[in-house]
């Protein structure tokens with residue numbers, strides 16, 4: 443089976459992980475800070491906080507922004523459940539803004555309309571989580587302008603988007619947001635097996651996330667409520683978690699970062715090839731915004747005439763490991779119990795009915811890509 447996404451591990455990655463395995467530190471050693479520096483430098487952020495998943499990073503980001511009971515978090519329905527769940531973890535309520543049918547990302551026109559409505563109903567969000575779906579940046583400048591007017595904070599869910607750019611600058615530099623979150627799950631652009639990371643330009647937010655990822659415990663005498671009692675001494679200053687990334691994961695991350703640009707370049711070649719090879723088929727191919735240089739995590743095609751379930755099953759039968767991104771979050775039973783209904787976000791629902799994610803990863807060979815195209819062509823004929 444040709445998968446829809448897959449990690450690319452080479453000998454350097456293996457050697458980096460093995461070296462850590464034989465070193466003094468399996469956790470809480472030098473590799474995590476090295477990985478953080480590597481990502482921070484690459485994206486042009488002052489601070490980076492590595493954790494054990496993007497889900498944890500989203501949770502810490504919301505906590506650092508003091509999201510809590512009585513607050514609202516808004517995101518899009520066309521995302522993984524974690525983009526919304528982080529609000530619920532904090533005791534906040536979650537609502538959604540529909541996607542733009544061309545970019546499949548947050549529709550800023552609908553965001554503006556919903557904010558105007560929310561203002562008059564005293565229901566403005568405290569945090570908005572735009573999702574850079576498939577690796578393509580949302581219209582961050584417009585979202586940032588709205589945040590200035592309505593006073594909400596912005597957490598970019600860039601789980602798909604490390605290595606991508608927006609208006610010529612790297613995603614993750616937080617020019618138009620408070621915090622940006624990346625995922626390093628093996629299907630994403632680079633991997634640490636499991637892992638995530640939050641970037642920010644704000645020292646206070648970084649410090650809060652650092653504290654909360656490790657039990658809320660600090661060894662910094664400056665932060666303690668009384669003089670340190672000795673070298674063993676630490677204080678718990680907040681209710682934190684164990685969301686730490688291991689040294690093995692961070693070493694893999696440092697090694698993978700060296701190939702990030704090559705990975706994204708290869709994805710662009712694959713995208714160009716798909717665009718050409720599929721142009722004459724009854725499919726809507728993914729739009730690439732001129733404002734954005736996508737990291738191309740996904741290559742979702744929309745069927746125009748055919749039944750999605752049928753084509754999907756036939757592709758899988760023929761060894762093409764396609765997938766679907768995403769079942770709209772508000773249609774999940776857990777969210778339906780909160781009162782969301784089918785029909786609430788028609789663009790995300792219509793998109794979901796027709797989409798199939800074709801194989802897209804740096805290790806996909808030209809031969810395998812041609813096989814994907816050939817099978818799809820036969821099925822759509």
Ligand SMILES: *Cc1c(COP(=O)(O)O)cnc(C)c1O
Nearest residue numbers: 495496497522524601625627637
């Ligand atoms: C993968 C993903 C997440 C969660 O990432 P983990 O590292 O697996 O926790 C969150 N949001 C989006 C959009 C994702 O694709």
